[in-house]
Amino acid sequence: MEINEVPQDSLDYKDRDKLKKLVYAVDKDGKYTGIGSVGWEAENIATRQAWDAIEEELAETEQKVKAGELSPIAWFMQKKLMDIALLAQYMDKWQWQVRRHMKPPVFARLNPATLEKYAATFGISVKELTDFGK
Amino acid sequence: MIASNYQHHQHAHCESGVTANLLNHKGLTITEPLAFGIGAGLFFAHIPFVKVSGTPGTTFRTWPGAIFKRVAERLNIQVHTEKFRSPQKAMDALDKALEAQNPVGMLSSVYYLPYLPEAFRFHFNAHNLIIYGKEGNQYLVSDPVIEDVATIAPEDLAKARFAKGTPEPRGFMYYIRSVPAKVDFEKAIQQGIKQTCFFMLSPPLPWFGNKAIFLLSRKIKDYPKKLSPRKSALYLGNIIRMQEEIGTGGAGFRYLYAAFLQEAGAMLRRDDLQELSSELTLIGDDWRNFAYHAARQMKARQTDRVSYDDLSELLRTCGEKERDFFKKMEKLRF
Structure with a gap:
């Protein structure tokens, strides 16, 4: 996953959007860095479904x-x-x-x-x- | 009392994050990916007959406590660990360690940590955090999965440290006594890589390591035949949550491990590690693709066999690519 592909899909539910989690992604030279992400649609669907x-x-x-x-x-x-x-x-x-x-x-x-x-x-x-x- | 010069850094995962933060405080510079790789954190297991909150147990990481323990052993770090019978003793021991200027790592239940968003607060008992001080009647928390430091009331912390369930934290706490002046990263990296290959490739049982990915792939195919649409969706959802929701750094720790391989490659000046890193990044993208489609299927909540077949196929491909990947990595000579 590249840095510009790191999803920022926020979920306004039970304070989920209050936390930016760290995910690892590569920059254009292929070097890894940690990037904050407010969430990802796939993950949000799973969170919502569990609740x-x-x-x-x-x-x-x-x-x-x-x-x-x-x-x-x-x-x-x-x-x-x-x-x-x-x-x-x-x-x-x-x-x-x-x-x-x-x-x-x-x-x-x-x-x-x-x-x-x-x-x-x-x-x-x-x-x-x-x-x-x- | 506050441990002087303690610096909070956010990380993807709680245990490798706590390990990195504790070591950095003692002057041993280490990143989260390096701690994760040396501690052989990457794993996979799917145990259908062990139900966690009603869904089959799936994990993308090694068992709790292993990362910190292995890193300490491999880098020759002197640590203090302790379990307790009563909350009172556990809290007293914490205060004593803080007075001696030690940031203290400990196990806790996520359910009793009010500073975390409610969305994440389930009865998960193997969450690691650091207490680095006490101010007035509040403990100062450095939880590696959140951006900033937080505070917690002693009653809440005691509840979190003595939660019931599996595993029971029993107040387990740990801190670093001393770090050696010089550490042999090269050897520790080798040991970590070797152990990860062993755990992924060698278990003769279908529930552990690479084999378990194929097991899960076969199970998913049968979900529409064997389960109600509601249950199928819940089971899928749980896999996604284990892969993405809990702090994994994305793709069930695969990106975190790829970051480790890249860093190890730079430290040891080895291109083959960098190549393996790039390969694992692509495998991670496949896992993300699986999660994306699984979420769509889940949301639709239809018992559409074609889609479950497709998901099974996506997962099988992940399993095959990882098998090739670990076989290649196993052949590395140092």
Whole structure:
């Protein structure tokens, strides 16, 4: 890639355009230098798609929480970009335990300490956690 | 407390960037491409059965921590490395190292670094950065992938250093104790090149090195048959992100490695290295071309078999050209 071919396709999304990354390109004599790039269309499409997929999933999960099929833990887990394995690690629990806590009847009976730990892991208050979807 | 004369330089990649910045601070002049090449950073792996956030694992670089370790070994640099059980101990040790005027490299999770654009903040735990001081209640950050220095609150830094997941950073930190008065770049360059050839050509398993490019090429061909359009697009997107979005310097580190070969050629006065550099630049252009078309396919989100066949073919060509390239490089005699 030559210096004049370094793409400068900025993406105004989640502050992506605030950062100029360094890419390596050759000048007209074939010598390599580092050049700042605000982004490239191909990369931007991939970035957007990854986030759009998360948004779609969140919307689906929100409906399920409202319909009483899942507990708010499922939604906040996705909101914080975690999966069950990672959340279980933060909670010092087994994955099957976290999976159980995603069932609304089990969630309703969770003790205050566990709720507190979930809320702290998500960086929210217990009230925000239990009120979600109501 | 601030490490005196610390200078921040932006680089393409976090680990080779941290390595270069730490060494330059200790008076050993080294560029990012040179650190990347000596540390044998270039690699390829595609492991379909290891899912990262639901998509098959793909990487264009060697495993985290290897670049810094190899550069230190090959240039005879004395380093201090440490892991911790508790955040408190890790933060205390950091403060102590800073008091002794050491800029400190460390592993962190990108998710907990508020100074980075949100677009990049996923749970990726192998991000390297340097803390070069503390002012009031803020740590001074030199993150090589951003243009300027930044600051971070101690709570955020502790979270980033003790993130859970794979790998767990466990507060891992490192700094340079001393650099030798004279370093043998020629030998280090040779060792780096040799190791890269070995990792690209020798693994007998289909998931690692050059062979894995062909594996990915075959897999992509099957995406429309085996996956939903949404999943196919996500899988493609993930390859592009590994190749371009995370700091790779473009074309999945291929341009960065070509820059290394060029610099090595100039240092050792060898035209063959310069020729290999030019060849790899063209291969890098092919990778960019693949990403460009993959992104278009992804955006269209149609299960159009012809396009996936074309993408598979583009990738196979990259694999073939790289195989020839590494075989040529393997034959270099020093």
